[in-house]
Amino acid sequence: MSLHILWIVFGLIGAIWIFWDTRNQGYTFPASFRWAIGTFLVPAAVIPLYLMQSNLKSRQKPPRGKPQDVTSEMFQRCNYCGEFYQGNPEHCPKCKRLLKED
Incomplete structure (x- = not known):
């Protein structure tokens, strides 16, 4: 196989893969198309x-949104009766003692 044909095949396969990958990552069609054309023309670069x-983009921290109450998903132990409860109640569900102090 000639080196020119191998270069074209490599560029075409790379262009299809990059177009598919950029679309899966949420790029717009024109941006994905530009990446694919660039890959077809100069795949080695x-x-x-x-x-x-793509590696740098995946390492970026997610955007900060509103703070979430993570205690609503956790189980905690009452300091008075030792029973576990879920959420963030003001009083223990079992012994009814005040859990939050101001």
Whole structure:
């Protein structure tokens, strides 16, 4: 197989994969298309560049939203009777003693 044909096949396979991957990551169609065209034309340069930027993008912290009450999912132990309760109640469900102090 000629080196030119191998280069075209490699570029075409890379372009299809990058187009599919960018669409799965939420890129717009024009952005995905630009990545695919760049990969088809210069696969040896664009594929490593795409992998590096994709790796950096996946390491970014998720955007900060509203604070969530994580205690609603946890089980806690009452300091007075020792029973476990879930959520963030003001009084123990078993002994009815005040759990929150101001």
